[in-house]
Amino acid sequence: MSDTQAQFAVLRQTADSAVVAAIERLIAEGHDRDLNRINLLDFSTRTGLDQEKVISSFLHASRLGLFDLSWNVLCPGCGGVLDAHATLKSLRHDDYNCALCAVGYEASVDELVEVAFTVSPRVRRIAAHDPNTLPIWEYVRQMFWSSGIDLDEGSLSRLLNEVTLEALELPPGEKAILSLQLPNQFIIVFEPVTHSAQFFDIQGEPTTERQQFSIVFNKLQAPTGTTVLRPGPLRLTLENQADVRVLPAVWIAGDALHELLGKRKPVLTAKRMLTNQTFRDVYKADNLNIDQRLKITSLTFLFTDLKGSTALYERVGDLVAFDLVRAHFHALLEIISSEKGAVVKTIGDAVMATFIRPEHALAAALRMRSAMAALNVQRDTEDLIVKIGIHEGPCLAVMLNERQDYFGQTVNIAARVQSLSTSQEIHITGPVIDSPAVATILEREAIKPIQKEAALRGIADKIVVYEIR
8 A cells, every 4th residue: 555545544544535526536636737736625615515614624634644734825906825834933023025015014814914735745646846947927826926826727828818918947156138119008017026117107299219227136125116117129138036937927917917816715824724623633733833812803712601501510520510511612612613613722611612613603602502501401401501792893813821812801891791791691791792704693593792881800891782581
């Protein structure tokens, strides 16, 4: 049995069988391009497989060595990959600059960091494993643009025919001279390997005199500049002083380019990955450095606590109480995972969980309450009463006690909101109830939350909360 066959044999024991079969077909039959920076959400759509099962299966496959994970910092403007990392540990704190868009961005893990999967070279060798050998347009498509740019064959043909005036491969130390006829449009000379660009604002009366301009490519990533030229002939000198080949292209920055860049597919974000239970279980503390602080602009937190657990131990004894508490944990953790959430930690009889969107947290909370009622009937008891609080807001992803955790006022408020419950109520905050998807759930379940003001310990001002009785 080969190493790959052995890896798949192990994978079948931990991952969904249909997804494993689809992965095997992809590796065996897929085009090289299909195996580089695989977009799991797109893969799920194309195969008709459940997103969560796809993500979980690829994570297990990656841990076994079938795929390599990459965390790619994206430009929200053009969808270009500004930097690629094997782990989140190497993500920089400073801004990332996109030469094509001439804008800088802070790498928020909400939407600006995608998680993609590339087949391991030990499993199947593909062209992208040696990107400096890729043809120019495959490099642009596979290495510069993210898995979220929908650059199919038709779009690529349009890029070549309607957008590109000239493009070439320039080896290290080489020089090239291009003769161009400049139209009365904005022009970009973009080089994807060094992430550099030069803008030409073509305006004024046309000229027959040859204009001249020189561009030097190196690894310094000099700031993007803009030069005003007139419509007419241009002698453009390009010199490569980098130690790798460069791939400069002269593009017309018009409607066709903007339409191509606007064709986007959803991507698997770092935020969603950090809030995935399989990722937390499989990769544990491998994702962040102890001193790293990653900003998340919006995350939903759910806190639970078991009411009267101390009295429960005294009343029914340690063994019975332990069995009840364990059954309660099993039910809660299963619900959290199935509603696209992840358990951050358990504290005594309490649970802290995260969800990408508030409607998933509310759906989980309602199911938790029903599950506790069912357990009480099954165990002929009334002891399992769970208090639940939900809040949404910005936070920091950090490492605490060798575990990926979250820090900030949003976390504090979510924990305090849970403490408002005295029986089986669920308390949610304004940002949660303002979500249209949450409103849909409340209407469907005929739930009318009760609005009230509450003073939370450690929070200066009273906040408005909503009680779901």
